[in-house]
Amino acid sequence: MKIIDGKGLANQLKDELRLETDKLAKLGKRRPHLAAVLVGNNPASESYVRNKVRSCQQAGFESTLIRRPDDVAEAELLTVIEQLNSNNDIDGFIVQLPLPKHIDEQKVLLAINPDKDVDGFHPMNFGKMAQGMDAFLPATPYGILLMLEHYGIETSGKEVVVIGRSNIVGTPMSILLSRKAKLGNATVTLVHSRTKNLKIHTQNADIIIAAIGIPKFLTTNMVKDGATIIDVGINRVEDATRKSGYRLVGDVDYDGLAPKVEFMTPVPGGVGPMTVLGLMKNTMKAYLNN
Numbered sequence: 178m179k180i181i182d183g184k185g186l187a188n189q190l191k192d193e194l195r196l197e198t199d200k201l202a203k204l205g206k207r208r209p210h211l212a213a214v215l216v217g218n219n220p221a222s223e224s225y226v227r228n229k230v231r232s233c234q235q236a237g238f239e240s241t242l243i244r245r246p247d248d249v250a251e252a253e254l255l256t257v258i259e260q261l262n263s264n265n266d267i268d269g270f271i272v273q274l275p276l277p278k279h280i281d282e283q284k285v286l287l288a289i290n291p292d293k294d295v296d297g298f299h300p301m302n303f304g305k306m307a308q309g310m311d312a313f314l315p316a317t318p319y320g321i322l323l324m325l326e327h328y329g330i331e332t333s334g335k336e337v338v339v340i341g342r343s344n345i346v347g348t349p350m351s352i353l354l355s356r357k358a359k360l361g362n363a364t365v366t367l368v369h370s371r372t373k374n375l376k377i378h379t380q381n382a383d384i385i386i387a388a389i390g391i392p393k394f395l396t397t398n399m400v401k402d403g404a405t406i407i408d409v410g411i412n413r414v415e416d417a418t419r420k421s422g423y424r425l426v427g428d429v430d431y432d433g434l435a436p437k438v439e440f441m442t443p444v445p446g447g448v449g450p451m452t453v454l455g456l457m458k459n460t461m462k463a464y465l466n467n
């Protein structure tokens with residue numbers, strides 16, 4: 178089995194971005210600038226945003242972190258978004274999800290100027306993506322496409338099964354891989370919580386992308402020999418041997434599958450860092466459009 182080293186690839190691509198941004202700085206131009214809005218102090222969100230800020234530093238981007246407490250009023254959050262929309266020094270920004278229950282997430286995402294929507298969650302970008310138009314691709318599927326490309330994993334004519342139909346991972350991933358485009362042209366099956374006999378589909382797949390949120394959901398008997406496995410899941414499971422008391426695992430039985438598959442992403446160190454890289458690439462794109 179070959180490990181798809183998302184962490185290593187993300188570092189390599191961030192170094193390439195760094196060369197570009199240093200060149201801009203030498204020419205006296207400003208650097209790309211990403212802002213992140215973080216509401217509350219959910220530990221997972223804190224850690225994701227920390228990684229994003231660190232990656233900005235690595236790639237030579239400016240970054241701004243805007244924090245609001247858990248009980249922030251929806252109207253105040255919308256004002257923050259308005260300010261970011263009209264601030265010409267900010268090329269792109271994200272609102273870290275999930276938001277507290279009293280805030281309408283859809284309303285917040287719709288308020289983001291699509292030209293600054295570097296997470297690629299706005300329906301304008303989603304629609305453009307679905308129609309093959311130029312758009313900010315959702316960061317996680319974008320990062321996955323870059324991994325498949327780098328490792329020379331063919332998608333054209335392949336059977337792909339995407340498990341999970343979220344708006345940010347499963348659904349856009351299925352659209353991107355079935356498009357008539359480079360890194361597309363696959364026959365894609367999207368399976369989800371209401372799929373009957375899911376195994377029938379996964380057993381036939383050349384590539385499986387698991388985005389469910391259930392540890393070790395995908396097991397050896399569900400996968401054919403030589404398949405490629407992309408594990409999007411990030412699940413915290415208790416682990417008394419760790420100082421933190423937990424460790425991160427994906428949605429697939431990594432150890433069980435390792436002898437059987439051709440390529441697989443680890444968790445951590447696979448899709449996670451490439452999602453941040455997707456975000457960095459989108460920010461660079463926003464900068465160049467700005």
Ligand code: NAD
Nearest residue numbers: 317341342343346369370388389390409410411448449452
């Ligand atoms: P989600 O949590 O919004 O939804 C889960 C999906 O899984 C649903 O579409 C549901 O239909 C499907 N599902 C649930 N139970 C199922 C079952 N028994 N059989 C088949 N399908 C089932 O999805 P999400 O936001 O895409 O997150 C999925 C996982 O990916 C989570 O662990 C999340 O933390 C992780 N994630 C990781 C990254 C990354 O950068 N690595 C990015 C986003 C999400």
